[in-house]
Amino acid sequence: MQTYEFSAxxxxxxxxxxxxxxxxxxIQVDVATNPAFAGAIGCIEKYYDLQEEQxxxxxxxxxxHNAAISLLVPSTIEDLQRKRKSYKAVxxxxxxxxxxxxxxxxxxxxxxxxxxxxxxxxxxxxxxENMRAYYQYVKENNLFVGHGAINxxxxxxxxxxxxxxxxxxxxxxSHDQKGIVVTGxxxxxxxxxxxxxxxxFNMPGLKPGDEDYAVSFALPIDYPGVKIICRKPMVNPAYxxxxxxxxxAFDEIDAYLILNEVFIPWDKVFVFxxxxxxxxxxxxxxxxxxxxxxxxxxxxxxxxxxxxxxxQLAKMLKLDGFINIQEKLGELTSYVELVKASIAWSxxxxxxxxxxxxxxxxxxxxxxxxxxPKMYETMVKTLQSLAAGSMLSTPHYEDFLNSDLSDLGSALxxxxxDALSRTKLLNLAWDxxxxxxxxxxxxxxxxxxxxxxxxAAGHFINYDKQNMINMVDRVLLHDND
Numbered sequence: 286m287q288t289y290e291f292s293a294x295x296x297x298x299x300x301x302x303x304x305x306x307x308x309x310x311x312i313q314v315d316v317a318t319n320p321a322f323a324g325a326i327g328c329i330e331k332y333y334d335l336q337e338e339q340x341x342x343x344x345x346x347x348x349x350h351n352a353a354i355s356l357l358v359p360s361t362i363e364d365l366q367r368k369r370k371s372y373k374a375v376x377x378x379x380x381x382x383x384x385x386x387x388x389x390x391x392x393x394x395x396x397x398x399x400x401x402x403x404x405x406x407x408x409x410x411x412x413x414e415n416m417r418a419y420y421q422y423v424k425e426n427n428l429f430v431g432h433g434a435i436n437x438x439x440x441x442x443x444x445x446x447x448x449x450x451x452x453x454x455x456x457x458x459s460h461d462q463k464g465i466v467v468t469g470x471x472x473x474x475x476x477x478x479x480x481x482x483x484x485x486f487n488m489p490g491l492k493p494g495d496e497d498y499a500v501s502f503a504l505p506i507d508y509p510g511v512k513i514i515c516r517k518p519m520v521n522p523a524y525x526x527x528x529x530x531x532x533x534a535f536d537e538i539d540a541y542l543i544l545n546e547v548f549i550p551w552d553k554v555f556v557f558x559x560x561x562x563x564x565x566x567x568x569x570x571x572x573x574x575x576x577x578x579x580x581x582x583x584x585x586x587x588x589x590x591x592x593x594x595x596x597q598l599a600k601m602l603k604l605d606g607f608i609n610i611q612e613k614l615g616e617l618t619s620y621v622e623l624v625k626a627s628i629a630w631s632x633x634x635x636x637x638x639x640x641x642x643x644x645x646x647x648x649x650x651x652x653x654x655x656x657x658p659k660m661y662e663t664m665v666k667t668l669q670s671l672a673a674g675s676m677l678s679t680p681h682y683e684d685f686l687n688s689d690l691s692d693l694g695s696a697l698x699x700x701x702x703d704a705l706s707r708t709k710l711l712n713l714a715w716d717x718x719x720x721x722x723x724x725x726x727x728x729x730x731x732x733x734x735x736x737x738x739x740x741a742a743g744h745f746i747n748y749d750k751q752n753m754i755n756m757v758d759r760v761l762l763h764d765n766d
Contacts, residue, residue, distance in 0.1 A: 381587030
């Protein structure tokens with residue numbers, strides 16, 4: 286029986302070398318050597334390390350070789366729990382700060398593979414077979430697949446089919462017997478610069494007339510015509526990790542994807558000019574459920590970190606003996622438990638599809654997806670209120686090495702906490718809540734899963750309300766009696 290080649294990490298690093306599609310601050314860059322990507326790349330390396338060091342947790346055997354557990358097609362609640370254990374360990378690498386590690390789209394690929402018959406075929410290609418083959422390809426090569434699903438905000442008052450700007454989304458410009466040619470853009474393509482490939486698709490919502498935009502395909506990062514334009518990095522390479530412990534280690538780089546007449550062979554296409562198939566791609570295959578399961582597990586790691594920072598701050602500043610501070614901290618610890626409960630409930634309420642795939646409850650997942658950003662915002666504000674002005678005047682790491690500033694040691698000592706440790710904790714609080722990195726994390730939590738208003742509205746529309754309605758009717762009938 287073949288075992289997995291867990292030179293996967295070195296293979297991943299090798300694949301990144303020489304790509305010429307990534308731009309940072311107006312310059313074409315080598316992501317393998319540019320310091321802006323070093324922290325995120327290091328996290329992906331550790332992801333591959335976990336598969337080698339703890340294969341019983343992070344791998345499964347499909348009968349011929351071991352593969353990443355995130356690609357397991359789950360058939361039991363125990364399978365979901367196994368995947369959850371791996372998701373949590375991967376999230377803990379970055380304390381939940383990396384939102385799009387390889388296990389995110391892997392979770393989608395597993396269920397897309399299992400429900401691929403919904404993709405159908407046309408005279409040029411069998412899209413169902415394409416998806417099954419792509420899943421096997423990703424699994425056998427242990428690839429890091431990112432995704433591009435969100436269209437740029439150009440003119441949301443018009444449907445895609447009426448857009449004038451050719452970069453309003455990704456559209457088909459031509460096709461022949463060999464494949465399709467696409468042009469357009471996607472935004473918030475997080476971690477794309479260091480991924481191997483991207484899964485391009487649309488979120489539900491296309492309408493008749495949008496056929497040219499109704500497309501899904503697999504896109505290698507270094508294809509001709511591909512440009513990945515990174516946002517301004519949060520990394521501060523001139524500063525010590527003491528000063529920016531989170532930003533310098535876990536900036537995951539969001540990017541803007543531009544495609545200029547990119548050729549995609551038919552065997553990499555999953556949806557072609559079919560609005561109905563495009564709209565079912567993410568929901569009816571249950572990809573949203575499985576990526577959501579990974580997402581709320583990742584959120585747990587993030588909640589634990591921010592709660593831990595708050596607890597440490599309150600202890601250091603001798604605030605944790607006050608009842609009002611205990612209430613604030615209790616609110617945060619209760620959030621942690623609510624996230625844990627939502628994860629467990631999403632698994633306990635899982636359903637089985639016709640294909641025999643067990644799928645976590647989308648009601649439980651979307652409930653926490655709507656509420657977690659509000660919880661996270663409270664965590665950030667709690668950090669800010671506890672540290673207050675203290676984190677606005679922290680000295681630089683080098684200040685502690687300057688003999689002329691030796692009195693800093695006395696001036697900044699707090700109780701049992703020495704000046705260096707005090708400053709380091711305050712820097713962590715600032716990175717998590719106040720600086721650009723922390724604010725990006727806050728905005729990301731509000732919007733990475735979609736518009737919170739639409740999440741809540743969708744939850745109401747799709748929620749099974751009948752039992753609650755029946756309860757009201759029973760009360761009213763009892764009152765009439």
